[in-house]
Every structure is written in structure tokens, then in C-alpha cells.
Amino acid sequence: xxxxxxxxxxxxxxxxxxxxxxxxxxxxxxxxxxxxxxxxxxxxxxxxxxxxxxxxxxxxxxxxxxxxxxxxxxxxxxxxxxxxxxxxxxxxxxxxxxxxxxxxxxxxxxxxxxxxxxxxxxxxxxxxxxxxxxxxxxxxxxxxxxxxxxxxxxxxxxxxxxxxxxxxxxxxxxxxxxxxxxxxxxxxxxxxxxxxxxxxxxxxxxxxxxxxxxxxxxxxxxxxxxxxxxxxxxxxxxxxxxxxxxxxxxxxxxxxxxxxxxxxxxxxxxxxxxxxxxxxxxxxxxxxxxxxxxxxxxxxxxxxxxxxxxxxxxxxxxxxxxxxxxxxxxxxxxxxxxxxxxxxxxxxxxxxxxxxxxxxxxxxxxxxxxxxxxxxxxxxxxxxxxxxxxxxxxxxxxxxxxxxxx
Ligand SMILES: Cc1ncc(COP(=O)(O)O)c(C=O)c1O
Numbered sequence: 001x002x003x004x005x006x007x008x009x010x011x012x013x014x015x016x017x018x019x020x021x022x023x024x025x026x027x028x029x030x031x032x033x034x035x036x037x038x039x040x041x042x043x044x045x046x047x048x049x050x051x052x053x054x055x056x057x058x059x060x061x062x063x064x065x066x067x068x069x070x071x072x073x074x075x076x077x078x079x080x081x082x083x084x085x086x087x088x089x090x091x092x093x094x095x096x097x098x099x100x101x102x103x104x105x106x107x108x109x110x111x112x113x114x115x116x117x118x119x120x121x122x123x124x125x126x127x128x129x130x131x132x133x134x135x136x137x138x139x140x141x142x143x144x145x146x147x148x149x150x151x152x153x154x155x156x157x158x159x160x161x162x163x164x165x166x167x168x169x170x171x172x173x174x175x176x177x178x179x180x181x182x183x184x185x186x187x188x189x190x191x192x193x194x195x196x197x198x199x200x201x202x203x204x205x206x207x208x209x210x211x212x213x214x215x216x217x218x219x220x221x222x223x224x225x226x227x228x229x230x231x232x233x234x235x236x237x238x239x240x241x242x243x244x245x246x247x248x249x250x251x252x253x254x255x256x257x258x259x260x261x262x263x264x265x266x267x268x269x270x271x272x273x274x275x276x277x278x279x280x281x282x283x284x285x286x287x288x289x290x291x292x293x294x295x296x297x298x299x300x301x302x303x304x305x306x307x308x309x310x311x312x313x314x315x316x317x318x319x320x321x322x323x324x325x326x327x328x329x330x331x332x333x334x335x336x337x338x339x340x341x342x343x344x345x346x347x348x349x350x351x352x353x354x355x356x357x358x359x360x361x362x363x364x365x366x367x368x369x370x371x372x373x374x375x376x377x378x379x380x381x382x383x384x385x386x387x388x389x390x391x392x393x394x395x396x397x398x399x400x401x402x403x404x405x406x
Contacts, residue, residue, distance in 0.1 A: 013086075021087050021202055022271040029082025029264075031075050042261040043075045072249040076257040080264050081233070084223070087202040087267070088215050090235035094245045095260060099198065099218025100126055101253035102232030106194060106216060107131075107163070109247035110240065113139030115162040120147035120177065122170035122375050123196065124218075125366055131165075147177045148307070150185075157189045164189075167196040168205075169311070171349075172323040172359050172383035173298045173376050176307035179314050183211025192240070198222070198350070203274040204317045214240060219259075221350025222320075224266040225273050229259040273352065273388060277320030280394065281386040285322045287395055293405040295325040295380065321349055323359070323383040326405055330379040333358050336401035337382060342389075343397050349385035354394055357383050 016028055033041050048067040050056040058064035067073045077095050085093035096102040107130070111117070119131055121144045131142040145152035147170050157164075164186045168177040179195065186193035194214045195207035201222045207215050217223060219231035232255075234244050248254050255263075278301070285299035300311040301318030311318055326332045337345055343354045347362045357363060364377045372378075386394070 016086070021206075024083065024086040025203070025267045025270050028086035029079045029084075031079045031082075040076070040079055040261060040264045043070075043257050045074075045257075046070050048073075070257060071252055071254050072245070074257045074260070076264070077255050077260040080255070080260040080267075083264060083267055084202070084217070084233050085235055088197070088235040089202075089206050089208050090215065090241075091238045092241040093233050093235040094241055094248055095219075095255035095263075096232040096234065096248065097253040097255055098230045099124075099196075099216070099220055099232040100130065102216040102218070102234045103127055103130060103196070105244050105247050105251070105253065106214060106234055107135055107140070108251065109243040110192060111135070111140050111162055114160060115140050116158055116160045117142040117163045117165060118153060118156045118161055118191075119144055119165040120167060120170070121145060121371075122147055122173070122175065123165070123167045124171065124198075125363060127165075127167070127196070129366075147175050150178065150181055153182065153185055157185065157191070161189050161191045163192045163194060165194045165196070167198065169199050169300055169307075169315075169319060169321070171199065171321065172363070172381065174300045174305070174307075174319075174321065174323065176300055176311045176315075178310060179205075179207055179210040179212065186213070187211070199319050199321060200315055200317075201270060201274060203271050204278070204319060205315045208236070210314055213237070219263050219266075221348075222274065222277075223263055223270065223350075225270065225350060225352055226266065227348060227351045227353065228266075229262045231255050231259045231263055274317065274320070276388040277386055278317035280388065280391045281320045281322050282318065283391050284384070284386055284394060284398070288322075288324050288398070291402050293327055293402050295327050297324045298322065320386045321383065322386060323381055325378060325380045326382065328380055328405070330358070330360065332405055333360075333380050333382050335404045339400045339404035340397045341400060342393070343384070349383075351385065352388045354387035354389060354397075355385045359383050 047069050059066050081093040143156040145156050166177050183193050192213045195212040197215045198218045198221050214236040217233045282301040285297050288294050289297045299322040300307050343356045346355045347357045360377050360379050
């Protein structure tokens with residue numbers, strides 16, 4: 001007798017239980033319509049209709065589940081949320097208009113005036129501005145500490161500390177935080193531990209399993225992977241996520257259905273893309289190390305990197321971002337970048353196309369000279385977000401940069 005799937009509109013969560021992130025990336029969260037399409041459908045509608053005035057009232061009153069208005073309920077966005085929640089191992093996810101909106105919504109929903117945050121110094125520049133300039137206006141103060149110095153984290157925690165925030169590995173030097181140790185510190189302090197998992201993605205690192213309370217993402221980077229859309233997402237336990245959802249519903253920085261659909265398509269290939277990024281980055285890092293014109297290479301995949309063992313203990317791979325110092329200063333770094341022909345000169349990262357940038361004058365250009373020095377952003381530093389082109393062709397293009405230094 002042939003088996004007929006009674007529930008063919010979506011795969012019930014229980015049927016995927018215990019499966020791997022690679023499978024979740026392709027299968028989790030899909031919502032199928034009565035047309036029985038194989039690929040994810042897109043619902044580009046701002047609002048939804050009801051069968052009666054009573055049903056509208058029941059939906060608005062929360063007595064009946066269902067869609068109301070796409071600022072806070074849209075099936076394509078929900079499919080993306082379901083898929084990334086499964087991949088991160090979280091109870092729930094909420095999608096946002098950008099990575100910054102994910103961080104902002106987390107802070108607005110879970111912090112209040114008088115609260116204190118401890119944040120790692122090397123976070124994305126705009127995250128730093130959000131805490132220092134904007135959260136401060138609402139009475140939330142932030143202390144910045146070294147990502148890797150546990151003594152600094154311990155010293156910075158105060159009775160009013162409500163959140164520890166990190167990005168690991170750090171950008172652009174690839175320093176790695178001890179996620180388990182920071183989770184224990186946050187727990188002891190009664191603070192929430194938030195990890196920006198943008199660089200690793202759930203394919204390489206699952207911070208919730210390591211003790212984090214919340215994971216945030218800029219979906220703009222690897223989750224899309226092809227440089228098409230801006231978006232973000234927050235993942236974590238239902239209780240906290242309900243608060244964040246409530247803020248998003250009221251404040252509005254939510255994800256559009258079109259972007260959610262693009263991210264769903266991006267997630268399907270995320271595991272194989274991440275493996276290709278990691279392989280290429282490791283080979284390029286080892287190759288760059290052998291070039292006499294290169295002073296130092298920063299990539300945790302190299303066995304001599306000080307955080308190699310720690311990275312191995314909490315990540316499944318070392319990611320696609322590496323950086324290196326050329327011999328000389330800004331002039332030599334710019335000459336190297338300008339000599340490349342194929343690699344894109346852009347500050348974005350996480351794309352299948354390899355990108356190259358000079359952090360001191362772009363991504364970290366707004367930092368004071370002291371902050372730059374503390375973060376290790378020197379004038380001769382170059383960051384490469386390694387894509388998935390043939391690695392020998394990437395070497396050919398980077399060799400043009402090396403030639404320019406001779
Ligand atoms: C680690 C990290 N977090 C957050 C963001 C902000 O994301 P978005 O540009 O999607 O707002 C970025 C952007 O570059 C980032 O690199």
C-alpha cells in the first residue's frame with residue numbers, strides 16, 4: 001500500500017527532529033499553499049482578509065491564530081523565522097529589517113533606563129555607535145572590554161549589568177571569545193548573554209548550545225550570501241522573543257516578505273557555501289603566510305593562531321574572513337588593494353564574491369586613533385572576505401597585490 005502524507009502542506013517539526021543543520025537549512029519552516037508548490041511561496045501582501053467581522057475581532061483580540069498585517073505576521077517571513085530558529089536550535093526567531101534592527105530591537109525590548117551593558121570592544125562599528133550614542137540617551141550605559149580578556153569582563157560587571165554582548169570571531173582580526181566562560185559569567189551576574197553570530201552562522205557555531213541566551217544576525221551577510229538584501233534576525237527562548245516581537249510590532253523595523261524569500265533561498269545553500277568559504281580562506285591564509293611581502297596573517301584556522309584550539313572547541317570551521325598586514329603602511333596597503341583586478345573593493349562581507357577592504361579608512365575609519373590602536377587596526381592591515389571562486393584564481397589576483405609591493 002502506498003503511504004500518503006496526510007500533512008503535505010508543511011513538514012511537521014516532529015518529522016525533522018534530530019536532523020542536522022544542513023537539513024534544516026533546506027527543509028525547516030516551509031509553509032506550502034494549497035497549490036502544492038515545491039519551492040517556498042512568497043506572500044507580497046500588506047494585509048489579510050477575514051471571513052466575517054467576528055473572525056477579524058478574534059484575530060485582533062488574539063483569540064484566534066492567523067495573519068493580520070505584514071508588519072508583524074507574514075507567512076514568508078514566518079517560514080524564514082522557523083528555518084533559522086531550527087538551525088540555531090532556538091525556540092523562536094523574529095526577523096528584522098536589518099542586522100542593526102535586530103540588535104536595536106533586542107536592546108529596546110529587554111533593557112531599561114539605569115541598566116548597564118558590557119560589550120566587546122571589537123564589535124561592528126555601528127553596534128558600538130548604537131550603544132555609545134543612542135542607548136546612552138535612554139539611560140543605558142555601556143562598558144567596552146577586550147573580547148578575550150576574562151579579567152576585564154569580570155571587572156566590568158556591576159549589580160546593574162543586564163547584558164553581555166559579543167561578536168565572535170572578531171572583525172577583522174579573527175579573535176575568538178570563550179563563549180562558554182562568558183555564558184557562565186552572565187548567568188552568575190543575572191545578565192543576558194547576546195552573541196552576534198554573523199561571521200560563523202549556525203553552520204559553524206551554535207551559541208545557544210554554548211550557553212548564550214540570544215543570537216542576533218545580520219542576514220545581509222552569509223545568510224543571503226549573494227549580496228542581494230538587507231535583513232536581520234533574533235533567535236532565542238519564547239519568553240524573551242515574545243518581548244522582542246512586541247517591540248517590533250509596535251516600532252515597525254520588520255522584514256519584508258520579498259527579503260524573507262530571498263533569505264530562505266540563501267539558507268538552502270548556506271551549509272555548502274560555508275564549507276567552500278572555510279576551505280578557500282584556510283588555503284589563502286597559509287599561502288599569504290609564505291609571501292615575504294606579508295608581515296602577518298590573522299586567521300584562527302592557522303594552527304599558530306593563539307585562539308586556534310578555542311575556536312576548534314566551539315566552532316565547526318574557521319569562517320571566510322581573514323586579514324593580514326603588508327610590510328609598510330597605508331600607502332603599501334592601498335597599493336596592494338588597487339593592484340587586484342577581480343576581487344571587489346567593498347566593505348561588505350559574507351558574499352560568494354571575494355571582497356577586499358582597508359579597515360583603518362573604511363569599516364573602522366570612525367574610531368579614534370587610540371581605539372584603533374587598542375583594536376589592532378593598523379594602517380598596513382587589509383581584510384579579505386573570501387568568496388567561493390576557484391582558490392587558484394584568488395591567488396592570481398592577490399599575487400597582483402603582492403607584485404605591487406616589490
Ligand atoms: C557583525 C555584524 N553585525 C551587524 C551588522 C549590521 O548588519 P546590517 O548591515 O544588516 O544592519 C554588521 C554589518 O556589517 C556586521 O558585520
